[in-house]
Structures are given as C-alpha cells and as structure tokens.
Amino acid sequence: MRSIQTLQGIGQATASLLEKLHIFTTEDLVFHLPRDYEDRSTIIPMYQLSVGRSYLLEGIIQSVDFPPGKRQSMAATLQDDSGKVTLRFYHVYKALTDRLKVGNRIRVFGEVRVGARGLELYHPEIQAITSQTTLPKTQLTAIYPSTEGLTQAKLRDYIQQALQEHSENLAELIPAQFHNGYGLKQALLYLHEPPLSANMQQLAQATHPAQQRLIFEELVAHQLSLLTRRAYIRQIQAPTIKPSQKLATQLLAQLPFQLTQAQQRVSKEISDDLQHNKAMLRLVQGDVGAGKTLVAAIAACHALESGWQVGLMAPTEILAEQHFLNFSRWFEPLGISVAWLSGKQKGKAREAAEQQIASGTAQLVVGTHALFQDTVQFSKLGLVIIDEQHRFGVDQRLALRNKGEQGNTPHQLVMTATPIPRTLAMSAYGDLDTSVIDELPPGRAPIQTVTIPLERREQVLERIANNCREGKQAYWVCTLVEQSETLDAQAAEATYLDIQQRFPDLNVGLVHGKMKASEKQAVMQSFKANQLQLLIATTVIEVGVDVPNASIMVIENAERLGLSQLHQLRGRVGRGALASFCALLYKTPLSQNGYERLAILRESNDGFVIAEKDLEIRGAGELLGTKQTGDMGFRVARLERDAHLLPHAQHTAEQILLHYPNLVEPLLERWLPEAPRYAYI
Numbered sequence: 001m002r003s004i005q006t007l008q009g010i011g012q013a014t015a016s017l018l019e020k021l022h023i024f025t026t027e028d029l030v031f032h033l034p035r036d037y038e039d040r041s042t043i044i045p046m047y048q049l050s051v052g053r054s055y056l057l058e059g060i061i062q063s064v065d066f067p068p069g070k071r072q073s074m075a076a077t078l079q080d081d082s083g084k085v086t087l088r089f090y091h092v093y094k095a096l097t098d099r100l101k102v103g104n105r106i107r108v109f110g111e112v113r114v115g116a117r118g119l120e121l122y123h124p125e126i127q128a129i130t131s132q133t134t135l136p137k138t139q140l141t142a143i144y145p146s147t148e149g150l151t152q153a154k155l156r157d158y159i160q161q162a163l164q165e166h167s168e169n170l171a172e173l174i175p176a177q178f179h180n181g182y183g184l185k186q187a188l189l190y191l192h193e194p195p196l197s198a199n200m201q202q203l204a205q206a207t208h209p210a211q212q213r214l215i216f217e218e219l220v221a222h223q224l225s226l227l228t229r230r231a232y233i234r235q236i237q238a239p240t241i242k243p244s245q246k247l248a249t250q251l252l253a254q255l256p257f258q259l260t261q262a263q264q265r266v267s268k269e270i271s272d273d274l275q276h277n278k279a280m281l282r283l284v285q286g287d288v289g290a291g292k293t294l295v296a297a298i299a300a301c302h303a304l305e306s307g308w309q310v311g312l313m314a315p316t317e318i319l320a321e322q323h324f325l326n327f328s329r330w331f332e333p334l335g336i337s338v339a340w341l342s343g344k345q346k347g348k349a350r351e352a353a354e355q356q357i358a359s360g361t362a363q364l365v366v367g368t369h370a371l372f373q374d375t376v377q378f379s380k381l382g383l384v385i386i387d388e389q390h391r392f393g394v395d396q397r398l399a400l401r402n403k404g405e406q407g408n409t410p411h412q413l414v415m416t417a418t419p420i421p422r423t424l425a426m427s428a429y430g431d432l433d434t435s436v437i438d439e440l441p442p443g444r445a446p447i448q449t450v451t452i453p454l455e456r457r458e459q460v461l462e463r464i465a466n467n468c469r470e471g472k473q474a475y476w477v478c479t480l481v482e483q484s485e486t487l488d489a490q491a492a493e494a495t496y497l498d499i500q501q502r503f504p505d506l507n508v509g510l511v512h513g514k515m516k517a518s519e520k521q522a523v524m525q526s527f528k529a530n531q532l533q534l535l536i537a538t539t540v541i542e543v544g545v546d547v548p549n550a551s552i553m554v555i556e557n558a559e560r561l562g563l564s565q566l567h568q569l570r571g572r573v574g575r576g577a578l579a580s581f582c583a584l585l586y587k588t589p590l591s592q593n594g595y596e597r598l599a600i601l602r603e604s605n606d607g608f609v610i611a612e613k614d615l616e617i618r619g620a621g622e623l624l625g626t627k628q629t630g631d632m633g634f635r636v637a638r639l640e641r642d643a644h645l646l647p648h649a650q651h652t653a654e655q656i657l658l659h660y661p662n663l664v665e666p667l668l669e670r671w672l673p674e675a676p677r678y679a680y681i
C-alpha cells in the first residue's frame, strides 16, 4: 500500500485535502468512484433536465437581455422543441455577444441550476453549429466527490496515475463464484472511464454490473465486519443466569392480563440466552404497544433472582421516569430495591444513588444515558436493558458493556420501537440476535387516522374540545417548542395559552422538552390520573409514553415528521379498549410526495410496513438516526437502494469466513480501514 505522496503533484497540502475525502493510499484513490458523469455526446431535450447535472443542449436563441442588478450580466433564452433554459453570463465580451444573437442555433454544455428565471446554466461552454455539425466522439467524463481547493481536473489526474500504477496488482478479494462475473480491475476501469456506449441511466441508478460488483464487495466486507464482531461477542464470558423460579411468577400474578404468545416466545428466547455463560446481545423489535416493557421486566426477574444487578436505560427523561414508576410498582412489593439515576440529579441525591449502585443495595437501576458515565460503578451488573435503541449510538451501547465486573460482561437486551425493515436490520444490527414481538395484546381497538389541511384546525379543535368534555383524553402535538423564523410551527406554548383561554372549562396541560424533569413528571402524572383532558405536547411524548385512557391525538404540521416518527407518536393512543382517533394536520400546499407519505399512515397501522416505506422515501440515515448510518460508513453502497444485494452478501461473507479466511483481513482493510478489528474464531 503506497502513500499518495509518491504520485506526481501530491505534496503535503494536497495530501491533507485528500484525507478529507478519506483518501490515504493509492488504493483509496482507485476506489474513489465518480458521483456522476458528463456526457458531451448526446443532446438532451430540455424537458428532461434535472438540477445539479451537466448536459449538452441544442437550441435557438430566443432573446437576449441585460438584466439590471449589482453585477453586470447577460441572460439569453435558449429554446428547443421541448422547453427552454436561461444562459447567464457575468463576464460579457464581444465574441460572446456575437455568438448569442437571437435566431442563432447553438450547442451549450453546462450544469443546470435554479436561478431567478427557472432553470439556468452559468457560463456554459458554447458551440455555434450548422446542420452539418456532428456530435463529438468523446468518452464520458467522470465527476468525483471532491472538497474545496481540489479541482476535478487535479483529482482526475491523481486517479489516473493511481490507476496506472495500481490496477495491475489490485487483489481480487471476492472468489469468482460469488460475484457477477465482473473482474475488480475491469469494474474500476469501466467506472472511472466509461465508454460512450455506457448506459447513463444505469450508471445514474447504480444498477450497472460494474457498480453492482463493487457495491456487492463493500456489502460483503461490512457483513464480515459484523460477523466477526458477533463471533467475538459470542465468546465473551458473561454470567450464567438461571430462569427465575419465583420473581417472574409473582410479577405476572400482579397483572390483570396474560402474556401474549409473542411475549412468551420472546421471553423464552431471552431466558435461553441468559443461561449460557456467553454474553447475550439481543434486539427485541415490536411495534408500538406490543408490550416490550413487560418482556424487559421478565428478563430482569431472571438476573435479579440470581443476585445480579440490572440496569435499564431509556433515551428521554419522560420515558425513563415512566419506566422507573412501572418497575418500582412491579418490583418494590417483591422486595427488590429500584433506584433512579438521571443527568439532572445533582449533589446529595446523585451521590446517594451512585453509592447504592456501587454497593449493590440498588438492585434495579433505571435511568437515562447518565448510566453510562464513568462515575457510575455497579457492584454486580449482570444485565443491561436499553429501551428504544435507535436513539442510542453504537459507542454508547459498547460503553455500558464495560460496566460489568472484570471477566464478566453484562448481558445486553436492546428494545426498539421503530420496527426495522429486515434488510436494514441485517446490516445495521447484524451483530445482534433478533426477536420480534409480532402480536399486539388482545382487545386493542384500531386507530382511525385522517389527514386534514391546517385550514380546518379550528373545526378540529372544537371537535376535540367536545370529545374532552365527554370525558375522553387527547394529545395535541406541536412540532416545535418555540417560535422559529424558519419553521413556522405552532409553538406548543402559544397553543397551550390559546387553548386554555378559549376553553376555560377544560383542564389543559403542557409538556415539552425544555421543562424541568419534575414539572414534566407532574404533568404526565396528572394526565395519567385523568385530571387533565387535553395535553399539549411536543414530540417529547413520542417514545414509549403510556396512558391507556388517552384515545385522541392531533399532530400539527405532520408533513414535517418522518413516517416512523409519526407512527411512534400515533402509538400513544390506541392502547386501551376505546376506539382511537388520530388527525394529521398538514400545511398546504403539500407536494404529491407529501400527500403520499401521509396516505401511507392513513392506510396502515403496521409499523413494519411503514418502516419499509420510510426507508424507501427517506433513506437509512433518517430511519436509524445519522449516528448509526454514519457508523456504517458506506463508500459505494446505499442501503435503501442496494438492500436487495444483502442476503447474497451475507451468505458470501459466511462462506468467506469458512473457506477463505485469509481474505477477511484484506477485505476489511480495503473497505473499513478505520473500523475496530475483532478476532474471529
């Protein structure tokens, strides 16, 4: 592997620019693939243009003018049979005005942008033509992802040098029987310099076999990384925890209902894991309201009864508090001490909590991410439960693992309320075992969802008020805490004051993220106790909040939120036997895409279906939180686009581990040079 500084024209300064692009070696340069191509060989009809791409256009100059403005400029309208664009010039000279005479037929090449007059090309290259002018026979020109200070021409030159030097000894790391027949070198050369005959459509969509070949290799490398991590985790020593004989039975005896089949199955999977002396790392997925908390509580029973401490962590104060209340209510009567730890806790209270955790008098500890902090030392941590995983980063997940005793890593149970499409789970959580609670408790009335333009907010409000007078409870969700210039969301506070004033006969509450924990808790408690009929809230109530009697939800500016997030919010209702209702208020005008998104929610109550759509529409980053897709760090693959390659990539990774173990390290080195390495057994 050679340093890039051996290439001509690359000194220290250029090398640090390249580092910004994660290019450190000549091989990295070879794998730095174009994000686009310029095609100077085909004239594109103007109706087909999209912003940000470069095109060769041909047409007749319709008009030329010199718009007034700070800078002298010239604007010419170029028209073909299908449409027109504006050519804009800030540097005007005679040869230019000569070419751009009304009635002249010309060809131009340039990047399309949005300007004052719609689609515009700034300073395109211009060619005057006659009916005989033929199209140039050039290659497609690669456009690379770059960074400020590094021109395309230079980058192209470095890559060419690297290709010449390197392409002969590029190692083929995927055995031929697994890939699509494209050699690695062949694929790279093709992508850096595609022939004129290349199918641009295919290249743009990354469906060309040369691209698929590289995407596949990258996915295989990622799978290998996950598989080795998983193998590593699975051999870590962890406490052997026998299934609970007493506690679990006592816990269930307190409840007015039976476990669902799905809850039983998943509980069994967990207790099986715990009996092994290897660390469990299990993800429990379940739609909102599926009853994950109880499954977590049963898991806790096993560890507690065997004398181990349990840590339960939730991503928000509200949710952590709710868990604290539930777990205290369930476990204190059974003689288990339940402690609370949050970031807001200070001074004596904090010291006392940490002291109890360190001495082991606190058996079950519930809290926020404060549990990760270094000052928090457990005496005998056996099981860590993390609720609503998608809010935590992988690094945090690993930090808690290290809180066990020397030689005893705690078991880890991760619960997520955002159902993760199977393909994505395979890649994002490939190192975890997965259980799915695919059944809701019986007797849940379905939620009826409607979409309503914001203009009808008043009628909706009247109707909600009437419902509240009849004894129902409702959430009214605003998407911002304070007025913001850029986003004109109805602020929760303003809404609260307004509604309180106009409906003095209703008991209205307010909860948002900027309130003190104790205030939030007090409000949530009165809502739960049915002392409030209407709760004005921000999205802080999104995850986990459980008030079964609440049956109505209104979400303002619903078009702003992701589908999975809306589904989460909506999941706050429909938890009891009351028929539930959710109104999504959207701001008009709404794009076609916007309508379609909200329609998905109206038509489906199934979190998995919604998650698939969300993945399609918004991409993996949005769904999992950028943190985690950032951790995934793909160079050429994009999960939402390439997920169909994953099953074969996973199979191939397994085969490589088994039969070609010496390929593992080079593959990881090529595609994930910065990822931690785990020994595989």
Ligand code: ADP
Pocket: 257, 258, 259, 260, 263, 286, 287, 288, 289, 290, 291, 292, 293, 294, 417, 441, 442, 544, 546, 548, 575
């Ligand atoms: P989530 O999976 O969204 O975290 P929760 O654990 O908050 O769901 O459970 C939602 C509601 O369902 C709670 O009120 C809980 O008490 C109730 N619940 C859980 N399991 C059952 C069951 N088997 N039968 C009836 N209700 C249940």
Ligand code: MG
Pocket: 292, 293, 387, 417, 543, 544
């Ligand atoms: Mg929950």
